[in-house]
Amino acid sequence: MDSTGTSDKDGSVEPAPPAPTTRIAIVYHSGYGHTARQAEAVAAGIRQVRGVGVLLLTTDEAQMRWEELNAVQAIVFGAPTYVGAGSASFKAFQEASSNAIMAKGYLWKDKIAAGFTNSGTQSGDKLSTLLQMALFAAQHGMHWVNLDLPPANCSSTGSDEDLNRLGFWLGAAAQSNVDHGPDLAPPEADLATARHLGQRVASVALQFTLGREPALAALAG
Numbered sequence: 001m002d003s004t005g006t007s008d009k010d011g012s013v014e015p016a017p018p019a020p021t022t023r024i025a026i027v028y029h030s031g032y033g034h035t036a037r038q039a040e041a042v043a044a045g046i047r048q049v050r051g052v053g054v055l056l057l058t059t060d061e062a063q064m065r066w067e068e069l070n071a072v073q074a075i076v077f078g079a080p081t082y083v084g085a086g087s088a089s090f091k092a093f094q095e096a097s098s099n100a101i102m103a104k105g106y107l108w109k110d111k112i113a114a115g116f117t118n119s120g121t122q123s124g125d126k127l128s129t130l131l132q133m134a135l136f137a138a139q140h141g142m143h144w145v146n147l148d149l150p151p152a153n154c155s156s157t158g159s160d161e162d163l164n165r166l167g168f169w170l171g172a173a174a175q176s177n178v179d180h181g182p183d184l185a186p187p188e189a190d191l192a193t194a195r196h197l198g199q200r201v202a203s204v205a206l207q208f209t210l211g212r213e214p215a216l217a218a219l220a221g
């Protein structure tokens, strides 16, 4: 059977589901592969929401594919925290967007945005990186979506296996032991937290996409 449909027992063909009309890009950097695992988890969360597609790009790839980024409804930013901020490669992508996107008329205005970061220690000053991403989104006129998970692992019944075990609100955080490769880190709880962020952004983007057309028509009328 080709990709256009599925065949059931009597040989009849069911039409393939329509291509997603809501698309979300993930733009991330990962020096050693740990944040890449988190990015893949965000993508998996997005794919769980029917009707939403994903474009997964490194910060280097993104700088060659601005037009594709301009066409998506949401962009999720991801970077490891290096020296208390997003990595230099992520910063290079941010700066490149100034000429490529802002100077050309704020082409990302009103897109949805969200972010995630990963680092070696439990805190590791990851909040600084999430703030950097939220400010970046604000400078582009984007709408920031938070994590929407209660902080966990903060009571006698909490554990390291809880969703949002690191207790962030602004975006998804992960922690990777510095002596573990990306096959072992970040742990499942942090990948599940990243999947949650992906699902949430997909849900919000879908609401914006489906709700926006009638809203604009009403405003124009």
Ligand SMILES: Cc1cc2nc3c(=O)[nH]c(=O)nc-3n(C[C@H](O)[C@H](O)[C@H](O)COP(=O)(O)O)c2cc1C
Pocket (backbone or CB within 6 Å): 029, 030, 031, 032, 033, 034, 035, 036, 080, 081, 082, 083, 084, 085, 118, 119, 120, 121, 122, 123, 124, 125, 176, 178
């Ligand atoms: C140059 C450099 C600076 C780092 N600074 C921090 C830091 O400020 N806080 C922290 O918790 N971890 C820090 N780390 C650890 C990384 O965040 C951690 O190893 C992370 O998993 C790397 O992600 P990646 O494999 O996607 O590059 C630093 C690592 C490097 C290489």
